[in-house]
Amino acid sequence: NAGVMQNPRHLVRRRGQEARLRCSPMKGHSHVYWYRQLPEEGLKFMVYLQKENIIDESGMPKERFSAEFPKEGPSILRIQQVVRGDSAAYFCASSPEVSSYNSPLHFGNGTRLTVT
Amino acid sequence: AQSVTQLDSQVPVFEEAPVELRCNYSSSVSVYLFWYVQYPNQGLQLLLKYLSGSTLVKGINGFEAEFNKSQTSFHLRKPSVHISDTAEYFCAVSPLYNQGGKLIFGQGTELSVKP
Numbered sequence: 001n002a003g004v005m006q007n008p009r010h011l012v013r014r015r016g017q018e019a020r021l022r023c024s025p026m027k028g029h030s031h032v033y034w035y036r037q038l039p040e041e042g043l044k045f046m047v048y049l050q051k052e053n054i055i056d057e058s059g060m061p062k063e064r065f066s067a068e069f070p071k072e073g074p075s076i077l078r079i080q081q082v083v084r085g086d087s088a089a090y091f092c093a094s095s096p097e098v099s100s101y102n103s104p105l106h107f108g109n110g111t112r113l114t115v116t
Numbered sequence: 117a118q119s120v121t122q123l124d125s126q127v128p129v130f131e132e133a134p135v136e137l138r139c140n141y142s143s144s145v146s147v148y149l150f151w152y153v154q155y156p157n158q159g160l161q162l163l164l165k166y167l168s169g170s171t172l173v174k175g176i177n178g179f180e181a182e183f184n185k186s187q188t189s190f191h192l193r194k195p196s197v198h199i200s201d202t203a204e205y206f207c208a209v210s211p212l213y214n215q216g217g218k219l220i221f222g223q224g225t226e227l228s229v230k231p
Contacts, residue, residue: 031217042223043219056218091160093160104165
């Protein structure tokens, strides 16, 4: 049973380019969460999605960042016009449809974005 | 609002010694508490969680944590560490009214086990 799959593992972008990060949740999981880990810091919640719906985007920067989780295919975190401050590790986590307090979050191995 | 403070950014310890990683939180509402471990270049793995009931919680890999409501602490302990325990450890909380996956993390404690 494959875990949460994130790709690419490493992504290098120049300032002003777009970054697209992909996350395939565990089989049977329909809830996806994106977190960002800046250097020397803990993870910060960005957005919570269910299939075709954004449930909570309170942690998303107001500009340049967007997320989607279409009916078919992986969840995508998109960062437009990247800046050096976007350099971080971006983690995706998933949980099944039932209460996630009794089913722990399953994290992917992350995408490490470097903006040059 | 909630916040989590991990009091030690780095903890070096010798193999087979006991270890305690400290975590304090601040919240005006009741919370659930979690400890996660992150091995190099990997995602986070749940070690243990406190939802309710007994304040002493046992997790995987021989770790345990004790919830102290009066001191708003949730310290992680292991009586005898192994080299393989070298990793970064994160304490996290989630208010009871939140969706289960929206966690507030501390800054992390880097545990380094030396032979």
